[in-house]
Amino acid sequence: MGLLRGSANFTRYFTDHTPSENDMDEVMDNITRFAFRNLDEHSDAERSTGWVNIMNMFDTDFTVKPFYMPPYIALSFRVDIRKVPPNALKQYCLEAENRIKAMEDLEYLPKDKRKELKDFTWHQLLKRAIPRSRTYDMIWNLNSSVLFFGATSDKICDEFAEHFSKTFGVILSPVFPYMLAYRQLEKDGVDTALLDGLKGADLST
Numbered sequence: 706m707g708l709l710r711g712s713a714n715f716t717r718y719f720t721d722h723t724p725s726e727n728d729m730d731e732v733m734d735n736i737t738r739f740a741f742r743n744l745d746e747h748s749d750a751e752r753s754t755g756w757v758n759i760m761n762m763f764d765t766d767f768t769v770k771p772f773y774m775p776p777y778i779a780l781s782f783r784v785d786i787r788k789v790p791p792n793a794l795k796q797y798c799l800e801a802e803n804r805i806k807a808m809e810d811l812e813y814l815p816k817d818k819r820k821e822l823k824d825f826t827w828h829q830l831l832k833r834a835i836p837r838s839r840t841y842d843m844i845w846n847l848n849s850s851v852l853f854f855g856a857t858s859d860k861i862c863d864e865f866a867e868h869f870s871k872t873f874g875v876i877l878s879p880v881f882p883y884m885l886a887y888r889q890l891e892k893d894g895v896d897t898a899l900l901d902g903l904k905g906a907d908l909s910t
Contacts, residue, residue: 714857717880718866723847724873732778732873733767739872740765741783746832753836754868757783762840776848782841782865787834789827797826841865852877 724732741755742765758764758771759779772780801822802814814822842855843865856862866877 714855716854716857716862718852718854718877719880720845720850720852721876721878723850729770729773733770735872736767736772736780739868740767744785744787744836749828749831751787751831753785754864755783756872757781757840759842762838776846778845778847780843782843782868783838784861785836785838787831787836789830789834794823794827794830797830798823801826
């Protein structure tokens with residue numbers, strides 16, 4: 706979801722390291738390598754993911770580094786999904802079976818023939834399916850090693866983290882209150898063992 710336009714839910718991460726100014730050409734190449742690609746109508750893929758310009762979901766040209774606004778890298782993670790509705794598949798298969806039985810004067814079709822027909826019909830309908838597109842913004846502060854991602858769904862966040870790691874070679878660590886406290890104690894030079902005795906509050910009363 707959009708982080709630049711209005712309110713949004715987001716997940717916050719720490720990164721284990723960040724690229725330097727001298728690394729930006731390599732970063733650009735990697736972003737281009739893992740940029741979004743449209744679903745091929747001849748493929749069986751139902752899902753496609755990749756990077757797009759945070760200001761334009763149809764822009765995948767990163768040769769001028771539109772993603773880099775020091776000290777930030779800003780991108781959108783685009784997810785396209787296309788599916789064949791089960792009821793539509795059932796209807797088209799039934800119609801196709803009835804046509805074949807009428808043409809070949811058959812009372813019923815063998816199981817393997819029905820499966821073959823179902824697979825063929827699914828492929829034909831998938832080609833006609835219009836993908837549903839969603840984008841999830843990402844803003845990465847290279848100075849603080851903090852990253853904001855505009856989604857909270859576990860599935861989307863896991864998919865994003867994997868794609869991010871492939872692109873940048875960086876591991877994401879979700880931010881939790883304990884981790885925030887741990888980093889602050891480290892920053893202040895305080896023994897982090899202070900956190901070992903903490904217990905969760907009982908909110909049931």
